Amino acid sequence: MSMQERVVKPLPPAEALQRLGEVSLGRIVFTSQALPDIRPVNHLLDDGQVIIRSHVGAAVVSAVQGLVTVVAYEADDINPVTHLV
Template structure:
């Protein structure tokens, strides 16, 4: 069995930035909801784009911020190795025009629908683990 090794904050953010897709976890009608999205990491913020009609964007608009988790990983099932990173923090709409323009240019959504919102997720709590191959 392969050992599971904890990763430091900086390494977690490096790994998170190295992959284009993750999953945002939020509350929808008092239950957990998970959506795959593409992202970028900008310092201590995970940035995603969203449609105004999504539950996550609606919650951020209504409350000003909503606590979410964001997870990404890279796992090789054949070698039984890889890593996983989870960021937990407040998600809020990014309203600064300069940042909006930069993120809208840098993140091209994979979903074929208008993505009018840019959401920043604060990296308040960052945890990660490396699964090292036993062989």
């Protein structure tokens, strides 16, 4: 198998939501005590909104409660043979 050049390209919002709806596990990224924190979470889509399951004492809830903060979310389905999305 030859190495293929990998190209990163933005997806239209509708396609991104469709792909996100095809997987149930992702990673949420946020800041905790001025450091980046990454946590695996389950998610679902509801009318275009990403909903993650958490509990009241979870680090992500504590980090964003009452604050204006940047939160990133990503999810993918990696092919176990090719290691590509």
